[in-house]
Each structure stands twice: as C-alpha cells, then as structure tokens.
Amino acid sequence: MNEAETRKDIIDERLKLAGWNVDDRSLVIKELNIIVDDNLVQEAATPYSGRQFSDYVLLGKDGKPLAVVEAKKSSVDASIGREQAKQYCYNIQSNVGGDLPFCFYTNGYEIFFWDLENYPPRKVHGFPTREDLERYRYIRKARKPLSGELINTKIAGRDYQIRAIRAVMEDLERKRRKFLLVMATGTGKTRTCIAMVESLMRAGWAEKVLFLVDRIALRDQALEAFKEHLPNEPRWPKQGEKEIAKDRRIYVSTYPTMLNIIRNEETILSPHFFDFIVIDESHRSIYNTYQEVLDYFNTVTLGLTATPTDVIDHNTFKLFNCEDGVPTFAYSYEEAVNNIPPYLCNFQVMKIKTKFQDEGISKRTISLEDQKRLILEGKEVEEINYEGTDLEKSVINKGTNALIVKEFMEECIKDPNGVLPGKTIFFCASKAHARRIEQIFDSLYPEYNGELAKVLVSEDPRVYGKGGLLDQFTNNDMPRVAISVDMLDTGIDVRELVNLVFAKPVYSYTKFWQMIGRGTRLLEPSKMRTWCAEKDVFLILDCWDNFEYFKLNPKGKELKAQIPVPVKLFGLRLDKIELAQEKGESEIVASEILKLRKQINSLPQNSIVIMEAKNELQRLEDENFWIKLTTDKIEFLRSVVKPLMRTISGEDFKAMRFEKDVVEISLVGLTDDKEKFETLKDSLIEKISELPLSVNIVARERELITDAQSNKFWSTISEGKYDQLIEKLSPLMKFIDSRVSPLGPAKFDFADFTSKKEFVEFGPQNESVSIAKYREMVEEKIRELTSTNPILQKIQKGDPITEEEANELANELHEENPHITIDLLRRVYNHRKAQFIQFIRHILGIEILESFPETVAKSFDAFIQNHSYLSGRQLQFLDLLKSYILEKGELHKRNLIESPFTMIHPQGIRGVFSPQEINEILVLTEKLLAA
Secondary structure: OOHHHHHHHHHHHHHHHOOOOOOOOOOEEEEEEEEOOOOOOOOOOOOOOOEEEEEEEEEOOOOOEEEEEEEOOOOOOHHHHHHHHHHHHHHHHHHHOOOOOEEEEEOOOOEEEEOOOOOOOEEEOOOOOHHHHHHHHHHHHHOOOOOOOOOOOOOOOOHHHHHHHHHHHHHHHOOOOEEEEEEOOOOOHHHHHHHHHHHHHHOOOOOOEEEEEOOHHHHHHHHHHHHHHOOOOOEEOOOOOOOOOOOOOEEEEEHHHHHHHHHOOOOOOOOOOOOEEEEOOOOOOOOOOOHHHHHHHOOEEEEEEOOOHHHOOHHHHHHOOOOOOOOOEEEOHHHHHHOOOOOEOEEEEEEEEEHHHHHOEEOOOOOHHHHHHHHHOOOOHHHOEEOHHHEOOOEEEHHHHHHHHHHHHHHOOEOOOOOOEOEEEEEOOOHHHHHHHHHHHHHHOHHHOOOOEEEEOOOOHHHOOOOOHHHHHHHOOOOOEEEEOOOOOOOOOOOOEEEEEEOOOOOEHHHHHHHHHHHOEOOOHHHOOOOOOOOOEEEEEEOOOHHHHHHHOOOEOOOOOOOOHHHHHHHHHHHHHHHHHHOOOHHHHHHHHHHHHHHHHOOOOOOHHHHHOHHHHHHHHOOHHHHOOOHHHHHHHHHHHHHHHHHOOOOOHHHHHHHHHHHHHHHHHOOOOHHHHHHHHHHHHHHHHOOOOOOHHHHOOHHHHHHOOOHHHHHOOOHHHHHHHHHHHHHHHHHOOOOOOOOOOEEEOOOOOEEEEEEEOOOOOOOOHHHHHHHHHHHHHHHHHHOOOHHHHHHHHOOOOOHHHHHHHHHHHHHHOOOOOHHHHHHHOOOOOOOHHHHHHHHOOOOOOOOHHHHHHHHHHHHHHHOOOOOHHHHHHHHHHHHHHHHHOOOOHHHHHOOOHHHOOOOHHHHOOOHHHHHHHHHHHHHHHHO
C-alpha cells in the first residue's frame, strides 16, 4: 500500500472516526503549501525548493491550525516522518503566527503524538477530536506552575498526604507522566487523590479526570468521596445513569465498564478524552485484559495501592516507570500506627483453633455420642476420614462453624452495652459457607430476628445503593456482622469495625494485609454513634493459622502467571494441525482450520490490541493463506495471532476449558503415547461424571454422558465423537461446582471443641505492657481515693488548689504507692514539664493533657497546613526536624546547619528555606521547647 492509498483507506477513516471530515476545508486542509523557514530546514528535509506540503492540517474553531498530521505509507516506520512533522509545525507557526500546532505522524496503523516543547512523542491509539485539541491548547496556555500551587488541606491536610501530593506535582513539572503512591489502607489514598485532582484542576493542568476501580461498591464509595470534597465538579455516573456522558469533569468507573465503553463503536469515546487517570488498587486487574484501558487513553496516570512496598509485583513498578521498590511516594502501616498521635489503629490477634481443624474428622476424633448416633443412622464410622484442611471443601461440619460463631460472640469486642458485638466482618471461604454461618447466627441468636448477621456478596443486587445491605451495615445499628466472600476483603471503608474473623485460610500476602486494613481506620469520638464501641485497638480472630502461615512464609504463596484459556486452546489446535499435516490427515487439518478461523473471528475487533495488529492480521483475510499451512504460516499464527487470544472476554470459560481438554486428548490420540492418552482420558471421564443429572438441561444429554464414561466409547473414538463432546457437553460445564465432588461435600453435625485459644504478637510493636499497667494502676487509685479525699474532691469540683494542698496530695499518693512520683508520671504520660496537679486533673477528665509528642506533631501539622505551598524537599526537612525534636528533646540554632540536616542540603536549613521561613520555623521550635 503506497502513501496515497494509506491516506485514503486508513488515515482518512481514522480522522473521520475522531470527527475530522477530511473533505471539509473548515476542519481539515490537505496538502497545505508552507513557506519554508530556512533556519529550520535541514539538508535532506524536503525535495521541494522553498516550500513544503503538510499532508493534513487540523483547524480550530477560530480557523487557525491546531495540529499537523504527517503521513507515511503503511509498510514503513511512522517515525520516519517525525522530524518532517516537527518542521511543518514550526514553519506553519512562522507563516500564520499564533500557537505552535500539535504534531502527529503516522503510517495509518501507528499514530504518534508530539506536544512540542512540552513532552517527548508518545504512541496514541487514535486522533483527538477538535474539542480535545482545543482543550489541549487551552491547558498548554493556561496552566500555572505547580511549585507555588497551594494544596487544599481541608481535603488532605496530614503531613504525609501533602508530601505525597507535592511529590507527584514536582515530578509532573519534570515532565514525568506516570506515578505510584503506596499508602497503607486507612491513610486516605482517595482523599489524597481528590486533593491532588483539585490542585491540578485549579492550576489548569487537568479538566477531565478518570478514577478507575475494580468493583461497583468501590465506585459508589469513590463517587461519594468526590461529591463530599468537590461538590461543584460534575460527576459521572449519576444515579441510574448507564450511557457515558461527555460533559462531566470527574468520571468514576470499574475496569469492565470502561473496557466495554472503549470497545463499543456507538460510544466513540476519544482516546484523548481524559487528562488524568487514577488507578485504585493498581496492583490488581491491569496486566491482562484491563491494561487495554490504560493503553487506549495513554495519558498522565497515577496508581494507588496499599500493598507494602517490599511485596509489590515487579510489573507494578514497571507499569508506572518506577525502579523496583521505589514508588513516587510511600507511607506504611507501621509509620501510621507509630505516629504521634496515631493515624491508624493497631490490632490484637486471637488464635482460635478447633479440635477438628487441628486433628481432622475421623473415628479417633469424633465423640462417642456422635459415633453412636452415626451407627443408629446406618452409617459406617470407619469410612469418615478427613484432614482438618478439608473443612469447607470436601467436608462440612456444622458443629465446627457453630463453635467458631460461639467463640466469636464470647471473645469479640462488644458495643457499649457489653452484649452485642461491635461492627464485624466474617471472611468466609465460599458463598455456601457464608450462608451456613448466617444460618448459625440466626439459629443461635433468634431473638435478633435474623438482623444480627447478614451475607454481603457482590452478586447480590440488594447489597448496593442507598438502603442496601452495605449501606445498612455502614450506617445502621443492625446488622452488626457482615459475612463476606471476597467483596469486603478490600477497599470498603467502615470506620466502626472493631472485629475481623478470618474463617478461611488466606495465601496471598497482599490480600491478607488488605483484609487487615478493613479494621485499621480510627474512629473519632465525635463520629461515634450510640451502638459504636470505643476504638483504640481492634481484634482479629484467626481461625485458620493465617498469622502463623505468614510468619513462616512472609510473602505468601507464589502465584504463577496463568496462560489464558483461549490462548491455550488456539495453541493446541495449531499443534494438532501441524501433527495432522505430518500424518497426512487432510480431513482433520481442514476441520481444525475451520475451528481455528472461527476462534480468530471471535477476536474483539474494537480492542486496541487487535486494531494495532490489523496490519499483520490482513494476511489472514487472503483465502490463499489457508490453502496450505506451511511452516512459516504456522509460525506466524503461533507468534503473532496466538497471543492476541488474550483479548477475548465475556466467554463461557468453563465450556472453553472443557473444549481445550477434548482438543488436547484428540491431539495426543494422533501420537503413540498411550500412557498419556489414558491419563487424559481418565481425567476427562472424571470431569464428565461430575455433571449433575438432577439438572434438567444436563439430563437431556444423559445418554452421551453415560456413553462417554464407558470403555466402548473410547475404544471407537473418532473426530466426530470429539466434536460431539465439545458441542453437547461443554455448555453444561457451568453446572458443575468446581469446589466439590460430584455428590457434593460430606455434611455432618458433630460436636467440636476449642483446642487452642491464645493471643499472638504480630504487626507493629504494641505499647509496653508495664507502662499501660502503671497508668491503669495510678488511675484506679486516684478514682478510688476521690470518694474520701477532700483535696481530690476540690479538684473534681474545679476549686483552686494551693501549693501546700498539692504537696499534701502528692505525699498521700506516694504513701499509698511509692511508685507514684512526678518523674514517673512525666515519663508515662510523655509530658516533660507538666505539674503534679495537671496529671490529676487529666486523670479525672477535667482537662486534656497532651503528651509532648502529640503537641509537637500537632504544631508541625498546623505549620505545614498553613504553608501548603512547601516543596517536597522542604516537607522532608520538616519531617526530619520533627523527628529530631522528639528524639533529642532540645534544639539549638547551630544544629540546623549540621548533620542530619546537611543530608538534605549541604548548607542545612539555609539551603532549603528563605530567611523569613527560617524565622517562622525558629519561632515554632522555641515555642515547643519552652512549653
């Protein structure tokens, strides 16, 4: 295809797709004659003397050039036109005046966009609309420097949130386009992101923003957060809105929804529609099918994740152009818990294990009473033999689940009345397991009319929306217990949570910490409802040794990358064609080629992966290609076409997996490997035997299902029979529950017993027990004496106390307990200069006595909020200064130009702050240290 054909058949059509009618001279000028600026012409730039011709010039509403498109023929590298297109842009600006046009160069299949003088060229999926280019031009002219842009501290005012925003802003000004924030669950990733979006919009760097999540519940949560903090920015979707609207500024979507939008021909959402994309929980869902969304838009991208830095997948860092282990900014759970005051809640872990979990279910462990009952029911006790790990898989024991529920009700953190549990999530192994736990709650506690515990799973439409089960759990007294399978493992923000029950084993370290993260958010006293428990710690009941597992396996189970089923199936068909050709089985070859072509036709044509491969895929449209599949053609199908099968979505993958198994056994049947054939045959027969004949649609194929399990069927196997299995049985595979045997799991109701119950140490360091006990002892003694001691009674009434009375009270308390001294009180309450009476008033609840670290932290937070323009390096200096004061308890001016401050700048504070800022910092530190 020459250049003229490329332009007519491909480029013109792709421009029309973006709204550019190439025959309308008010929109597009073709072959624009440009007067050459001699200063910009290179020796071999053009064969024409004194003039150049731009293939396409795209015009704005004012009739002035917005962009230049340089075309090359489809068979050459588009980058050949790079310098040529650049020259055209500068020469057009020289001819016409005004703004420098945006630069595009393409061979039809590949399009490159170059925002000259701002960013290097980048590959894009399609051309921008006129509205896109007008927006780009406005942003380029109107955007302000980010270095002086204030951050809205009412949205995100914590020091680390400001540092995270500033880190991204500074990298944006360095022309970076991809960023990764690693922030522990509960530290306000969404708020940080919203404050960043607000700053970027205010500074003119972004007009349209997309926030991507992987579940509907998280979408609704994010929409509410944007509504709260940016109420005046139009959002999509509104309640009940299905079709994409193009007049909003904030878009929140799940990955599947956005993938459907960009693959839908009727939607025609421009690849240049968004200026900024945020990917929530960016460690998941984006490396296979959903990465297509990011490739399609290819704009400034921010990833958010709570996964600890040391276990983030290499691919995540690579996706955001970060070095392994070095995100744009990181703030860990340990930092948040150990901050003064803490930003997140610490936790305790109680390990609960039952006898059956520990020793399994067998004659040896079943009670004599239950064994007698089995015999009366005509069952053989000797036939019952299950490992503890089989529970909720191949065996179900109601007694074990009931014991876990009863232990939970006994040990959990209760509400203020001390009767019912505070808000709790039960993490269950399956939906059936969740329903069983719900039934046990209803059975054991019928007085709560089925409202105490509810199952919340993503498939249930009653979960979502106002008044839905999730809304009830979050905002109402009941239910107290949310029983979940996967849905509440990540992302859900319920600050009232005080109990988590791990009623299943977890093998992913990332998921494990996300589940723990459900309980880490602090609950401010002002937001407590009557049914809320006070929250200074939350409780995890671990029923499956998860904490022990992760002590021994810190990074969890290694998950191997899975090859998508459509890719495997395509590869097996290729192998079968190749082998059949060697054996001269022409009928098999012809049949498999038809099936191969059918699979190719199922590729999503609007996928950008497929569209970018169309140049190569054109070979397949020639019927001559399929007449004889030569070695080079098979290699082309294997290396180029086979990987594209990963884009197939929305299929019945259980049916496809069965089809793959049948094709695999038919392939082995063409070889002499009888042992492998028998192994595969037995496996397939076992799968067929699991089909539930109790289901009507399955029962219609009873004859084939029965035949396929007989030796006669396999001794006379043929291609026709293989096709029959695929055609008739593969659609039925969805009726098999892959977790259980054909007859379902064995179900018992044996009495189970608690074999282990203990607190375990895990996670950030807890406060010293001796200090906690000391405080408890002092506070109990003072409350005890208040009823009889007249001086304590005067303090309680708010009457003034003389120095003599204070000394008398101190001596009396010292006599009661010689360890109650002013020095110990100052150490325990972490306040270096408070007087004795101040501690008493604090213990009696008359005044709040902030600890020295709390005073320092609050003062620095206030300083940073009042100076939200500070740079990343300045914020880093202040963080170091805060740590220095807390550790040393003193500061001299000379310290600020010595180590460790010289690590940030050789001149210390003088190299980082202005003289006026230095004076403000000195006033701050002098005030703190004089307190």
